Amino acid sequence: MVFPPDAFPASETSAGRQGQALAGDTGAPPPPQPAFGDAEKSFRKGLTLDQVEALFGKPTETHDSEQNGLKMTSCAFQDKDHTIKADFVNGILVQYTLSSR
Numbered sequence: 001m002v003f004p005p006d007a008f009p010a011s012e013t014s015a016g017r018q019g020q021a022l023a024g025d026t027g028a029p030p031p032p033q034p035a036f037g038d039a040e041k042s043f044r045k046g047l048t049l050d051q052v053e054a055l056f057g058k059p060t061e062t063h064d065s066e067q068n069g070l071k072m073t074s075c076a077f078q079d080k081d082h083t084i085k086a087d088f089v090n091g092i093l094v095q096y097t098l099s100s101r
Contacts, residue, residue, distance in 0.1 A: 043084075047093045049073065052086060059086075 042055055052075075053059070059075035066072065073088040078101070086096040 043096070045093050045095070049075070049088050049091050049093070052077070052093060056084065 043052070047055075056077040056079075060078050061074075061076040063074045064071065065074075070089050071091070073091070075086050075088070077084040077086065081101055083099050083101055084096060085099075087094055
C-alpha cells in the first residue's frame with residue numbers, strides 16, 4: 001500500500017526524521033553495546049575516554065596520575081575473553097594493549 005505524502009504530519013516524514021536524527025533526538029532506544037570483537041574495529045588511538053567507554057562500557061580498573069601538568073589515566077576493560085589496557089593523556093587515547101584472557 002502506498003500512502004500519499006500529505007497523510008503524515010511534516011515531523012513524521014523522512015525529512016523530519018532526518019532533522020531529528022541530526023539534533024540527536026531520534027526517540028529510538030540506544031543500540032546495544034557491541035561485543036569486543038565488533039568494537040575493536042572502531043577502536044583506535046585518538047578516541048576520547050567517553051568514546052572508549054561507549055564502545056566497551058565502564059572500565060574495570062582506573063588509575064590517575066599527573067606528569068608535567070598532563071593528566072594520565074590508565075584503564076582496563078574486560079569481557080569474558082579479552083582484556084584491553086588503555087592509556088589516556090588529558091582524556092585522549094595514546095596507547096593500548098589487547099590480550100586474550
